[in-house]
Amino acid sequence: MQQPGRAAEIKAIGIGKSFGSFRALDNLSLNIGRGEFLTLLGPSGSGKTTFLMILAGFVQPTEGKLFSDGTDITDRPAEQRAAGMVFQGYALFPHMSVEANIAFPLKVRKKSAADIKKRVGEMIERVGLVGHEKKLPSQLSGGQQQRVALARALVFEPGVLLLDEPFSALDKSLRGQMQAEMKRLHQETGTTFVFVTHDQSEALALSSRVAIFNHGKLLQVGAPDEVYDRPDNRFVAEFLGEINMLPLKxxxxxxxxSTGLCEDRAVNMHCKAEKVRGDAILAIRPEHMSIAREAAVGENGIAATATASTYLGAATKLDLTTRQGAKVTVSVPNEVAAAALSKGNSVWLTWPAEKGFLLPDGGQ
Amino acid sequence: MRGVLSDRMGAALLMAPLLLFLVLAYAWPFLGVVKWSFTLPTPGLGQYQALLTDDLVQSVFIRTLRIAAIVTVVSVAAAYAITVVWVRGSPAQRLVAEFCILVPFWISVLTRAFGWVALLSNRGLINTWLQSIGFISEPLTLVRNEFGVVVGMTHFLIPFAVFPLASAMRSLDDRVLLAARGLGSSRMRTFWTVFVPMTRSGIIGSALIVFVFSLGFFVTPAILGGGRSVMIAELIYLRIFQSPDWGLGAAISVVLVLFVGALMALLFRYVRPKQLI
Structure with missing residues (x-):
């Protein structure tokens, strides 16, 4: 239905937004590539939704510039931006049928009746709502309403689709289904997608790139594996999933x-000690650590004692305490966990050098 | 009340004085009126037959319906504009709108009717002013006719039209309006195709309230109509206190109450009572 070339490329330069004395966004610069699936991730109040509203044109930035395909759109009102938007809670027109909801953006654009009929029909088929055309939104399930919202936002072939936590009201299984659906729609339409969520697993599963926000600042942007495996700072590391932090000297x-001392034992990292010197924090994801009887010479490892275990079905989560009191969590096969607990005494925690990364000591 | 009596008992007790008052002062006497309509001057359906044939009664009924309809359209339209400002305006605009809505409630209907006479009469403020700037040479007949009645009634009823509209506009989800604009719809188009249809229940509630109130208006038409545009309530008054033709007056009352009752039943099919406040 659409050439990927029609997808928009967006450039934000030094965007800031203050609401009174509250700084909602601070000096944000970000390029959103043509046809990209970018997720804005962060806790509530981090500025991600404010940035989405600025992209949509509903909120005017206090400072900074916004470009779409090289054109300055900072002062362009929302109705002239041609961005499709899916709201939290869908925001369907309650007095219009499914068909009329989807036809709305085309009617606004004064398309011919025949064209509208054809495109609405195609869209209804594409999102699997055939047979529901005449129903009102209130007669649909949550998932169906979600599809109407997606269809309505995509039917006029916008250069960019903005999605504000669209799945927050859906239960888990429906969520997974809609995520898959959205990924498919992204591939089919080739449009640029900008998606807001506070759910890190959703962000990692869907996006081509993730932008992580906190306290109005954009902390890091990168591919899911990049931000997950090599976070720039402690907040990103912790927000994207469980992580173990060990003090390093x-x-x-x-x-x-690089190299350093972890509880008096030399450990190696593949990452470079660019930003840190002396004291730092060594961060390792629980799934990258394993348990051994002993650590070989030259292998990364520290001694710890298992304190508790949580059975997760496929694996067991094991809580351990190191000799110097650091708390560590690892995810290990069930039988390994049982063995570690039954011994009741010291085991070795080991990890490959490429899986540990350095974070500055303390604070950020 | 809780702990001593159940909530339901408590509510019933609190409402009892009002219910008792309504029964003693309204329902019971009205049964007497119903009785008159079938018994005066002679028992039978004679008065109701007269209603169907009496030209004067019919013309007053038609005038009442016409005035009520005009007043309803004008009041609801004006109230809609005020309510948009009241509910969605800036803090300063809200304050002004609130003032305009509430102040009329503090002035009695009689005072307001005479106020309008002072403004609209031949030597009233408006005619004097229009003549002094040379816009007109002869005074306009603005009062003691239907026009005056419509003006006075509309002014009285606008605040009543505001509340159901405000309730509908407050419950509207802002995101739906944002969605319309985000999909390319101008503010004007969003207003007409999304905002207005979504406040439909408020418009219906508001219109029915104004219409029902209008049907029973007495003081305002009596003063601003100057006897020339008699409405139904004034006709009942004339039949009972001046003719005296109690039977016919009673029959008109019964028809009016039944008509209003039917409209109220219609109203509550569309809106819940709490949406009207």
Whole structure:
């Protein structure tokens, strides 16, 4: 239905927004590529929704510039931006049928009746709402309303589709289904998608890139594996999933990355000690750590004692305490967990050098 | 009340004085009026037959319906505009709108009717002013006719039209309006195709309230109509206190009450009582 070339490329330069004395967004610069699926991720109040509203044109930035395909659209009102938008709670027109809801943006654009009929029909088929054309939104399930909202936002082939936490009201199984559907729609239409969520797993599963927000600041942008495996700072590391943090001393560059002392034992990292020197934090995801009877010479490892376990079905989550009191969580096969607990004494925690990364000590 | 009596008992007790008052002062005497309509001057349906044939009664009925309809359209339209400002305006605009809505409630209907006479009469403010700037040479007949009645009634009823509209506009989800604009609809188009249809229940409630109130108006038409545009309530008064033709007056009353009752039943099919406040 649409050439990928029609997808919009958006450039935000130094965007800031204050509501009175509250700084909602601070000096945000971001390029959103043509046809990209970008997720804005952050806790509530982090500025992600404010940025989406600025992209839509519903909120005027206090400072900064916004470009779409090289054109300055900072002062362009929402109705002239031609961005499709899916709201939290869908915001369907309650007095219009499914068909009329989807036809609305086409009618506004004064398309011919025949064209409207054809495109609405195609869209209804594409989102699987055939047979529901004449129903009112109140007669539909949550998932169906969601599809109407998506169809209405995509039917006029916008250059960019903005989605504000569209799945927050759906139950888990429906959520997964709608996520898959949205991914398919993204591939089919080739449109640029900008998606807001506070759910990190949703962000990692859907996006081509994730932008992480906190306290009005854009902290890091990158592909899901990039931000997950190599977070720039502690907030990003913690927000994207469980993470173990071990205090590290005497960090310095080494031949193959960097090296430091973890509880008096030398450990190696593949990442470079660019931003940190001396004291730092070594961060490792629970799934990258394993349990061993002992650590070989030259292998990364520290001694710890298992304190509790949580059976998760496919694996067991094991809580451990190191000799110097750091708390660590690992995800291990069930039988390994049982063995570690039954021994009741010291085990070794090991991890590959490429899976540990350095964060500045304390604070950010 | 809780702990001593159940909530339901408590509510019943609190409402009892009002119910008792309504029964003693309204329902019971009205049964007497119903009785008159079938018994005076002679028992039978004679008065109701007279209603169907009496030209004067019919013309007053038609005038009443016409005035009520005009007043309803004008009041609801004006109230709609005021309510938009009251509910969705800036804080300063809200304050002004609130003032305009509430102040009329503090002035009695009689005072307001005479106020309009002072404004609209041949030597009233408006005619004097229009003549002094040379816009007209002869005074316009603005009062002691249907026009005056419509003006006075509309002014009285606008605040009553505001509340159901405000309730409908407050419950409207802002995101739906944003969605319309985000989909490319101008503010004007969004207003007419989304905002107005979504406040439909408020418009219906508001219109029915104004219409029902209009049907029973007495003081305003009596003063501003100057005896020339008699409405139904004034006709009942004339039949009972001046003719005296109690039977016919009673029959008109019964028809009016039944008609209003039917309209109220219609009203509550569309809106819940709490939406009207």
């Amino acid at each position: 005497g960090v310095k560059p080494a031949d193959n990355g």
